[in-house]
Amino acid sequence: MADIAGKKILVTGAHGFVAGHLIERLADAGATVVGIDLWVLRQSYLSMSPAMRKTDLIACDIANLQEVQELFEQHRPDVVLHLAAQADVTRALANPLGTFEANVRGTYILLECARRRWEREEGPHAMVVASSDKAYGTHAHLPYREDDELLGLFPYDVSKACADMIARGYHRAFGMPVGVVRCANIYGPGDLNFNRIIPGTFRSLLRGERPVIRSDGKPLRDYMYVGDAVDAYVRVMHALLDGNHAGEAFNFGTGEPVSVLQVFREMAQVAGRPDLEPEVLGEAPKELQDQFISAAKARRLLGWQPLVPRHEGLRRTFRWYNDKLPELEG
Ligand SMILES: NC(=O)c1ccc[n+]([C@@H]2O[C@H](COP(=O)([O-])OP(=O)(O)OC[C@H]3O[C@@H](n4cnc5c(N)ncnc54)[C@H](O)[C@@H]3O)[C@@H](O)[C@H]2O)c1
Numbered sequence: 001m002a003d004i005a006g007k008k009i010l011v012t013g014a015h016g017f018v019a020g021h022l023i024e025r026l027a028d029a030g031a032t033v034v035g036i037d038l039w040v041l042r043q044s045y046l047s048m049s050p051a052m053r054k055t056d057l058i059a060c061d062i063a064n065l066q067e068v069q070e071l072f073e074q075h076r077p078d079v080v081l082h083l084a085a086q087a088d089v090t091r092a093l094a095n096p097l098g099t100f101e102a103n104v105r106g107t108y109i110l111l112e113c114a115r116r117r118w119e120r121e122e123g124p125h126a127m128v129v130a131s132s133d134k135a136y137g138t139h140a141h142l143p144y145r146e147d148d149e150l151l152g153l154f155p156y157d158v159s160k161a162c163a164d165m166i167a168r169g170y171h172r173a174f175g176m177p178v179g180v181v182r183c184a185n186i187y188g189p190g191d192l193n194f195n196r197i198i199p200g201t202f203r204s205l206l207r208g209e210r211p212v213i214r215s216d217g218k219p220l221r222d223y224m225y226v227g228d229a230v231d232a233y234v235r236v237m238h239a240l241l242d243g244n245h246a247g248e249a250f251n252f253g254t255g256e257p258v259s260v261l262q263v264f265r266e267m268a269q270v271a272g273r274p275d276l277e278p279e280v281l282g283e284a285p286k287e288l289q290d291q292f293i294s295a296a297k298a299r300r301l302l303g304w305q306p307l308v309p310r311h312e313g314l315r316r317t318f319r320w321y322n323d324k325l326p327e328l329e330g
Helices: 017-028 050-054 065-075 089-094 096-119 155-174 197-207 226-241 260-270 296-302 310-329
Strands: 008-012 032-037 055-059 079-082 126-130 178-183 185-187 223-225 249-252
Touching: 008 017, 008 065, 017 032, 017 050, 017 226, 032 065, 050 055, 055 065, 065 096, 079 096, 079 226, 089 096, 089 155, 096 126, 096 155, 126 155, 126 226, 155 178, 178 226, 185 197, 185 226, 185 310, 197 260, 197 310, 223 226, 223 310, 226 249, 226 296, 249 296, 260 310
Parallel strands: 008 032, 008 079, 032 055, 079 126, 126 178, 178 249, 185 223
Antiparallel strands: none
C-alpha cells in the first residue's frame, strides 16, 4: 500500500460531514491536507475537530473554473478526493439548478483541471469521486451491483449519475487514475444536515419533540457508519495509487437494509425516548423506494468490510449529538 505521509491531498467539501471524518483520517496518516469549501469559516464536524488546525482550508467554488484552475496551479495536489456536492435530496427538488451546477459542473471542472496537470505528467496520481447508491435510480431487482445501469430519476440522483459517468469517462478517454465511490446512506457524529433522518431524529429526541418521518416509514435503506465510508474512500485511493482499478466504481454498504421506521425505533431506544412516537407524513413520493446495494466487489477486490454494527454506530452518534447540540445551538 502506498504511503500517503507527506502527500498533498485535496479534499473538496471539507466542511461536509463525510469529508470532515476523512480529513481526520488523512491528517492522522501524515498527509498534507488542502480542504476546499464554499466558506472557510463554518460550523462543521471539521471545525470542531483538532484536524482543523492541520488543514489548509481555502474558500473555492468548484463550479468556478477560474478559482479551481488557480487552486490546482497553486497547490498541485498529488491526490484529489472529491466529496463536495449539494447533497440534500429535498433541497435538490427545490433548487435543481444549484444542484446541477455544484454536482455536475463542479465535477467536470475538477476533472478538467486535474486533466491539464495529468497530461503534463504532474499528477494527480489518484482522484476519487463521490457518487451515491442513489445514482442507480430504481431497478426491478435488489441489491444493485456495479454493472447495473445508472437510472437516476430525481434531480439529486440524476446529478450523481452524471458525475459518476463523467468521472469514469475521464479514465476511459484520457487514462486518468479516477475511481468512483457509491455509498449507501451514511450516518455518524457530526452530520449537520438535519433534513436527514438520523440527525433530524436525534435532534428531535434530544429536544423532547416528536420526530417527523417524511415518507410512510416503509422504504428500505442501508445505513452505514461514517468510519466505514471513510475506509471506503481510503481503500479506493490506495488502490489507484498502487495502479489498480482506475475507471471503476465500487459500492459500499452494509447489505443489511432496514425500514425507516425500524431505524427510528432503534434511535428512540438508544436515546432513551421510546415514548416519543414519530409523526409519519407519508409525503415523499419523489424519493426512491426500497434501495440497497451489494458491496461484494469491494469486499473481494479491496478487502473492505463494514466494521461498525448499527447499534454501536447509533450509540456513538447519539453521544456526539448529546454532547455537541447545546454548543451548536447556543
Ligand atoms: N451522506 C450520505 O448519506 C451520502 C451517501 C452517498 C453519497 N454521498 C455523497 O458523499 C459526498 C459527501 O456527502 P456529505 O453527506 O458529507 O455532504 P455534506 O452536505 O455534508 O457536504 C458537502 C459539502 O460540499 C460543499 N459544497 C457544496 N457545493 C460546493 C461548491 N460549489 N464548491 C465547494 N464546496 C461545495 C458544502 O458546503 C458542504 O460542506 C457528497 O458528494 C454526497 O453526494 C453522501
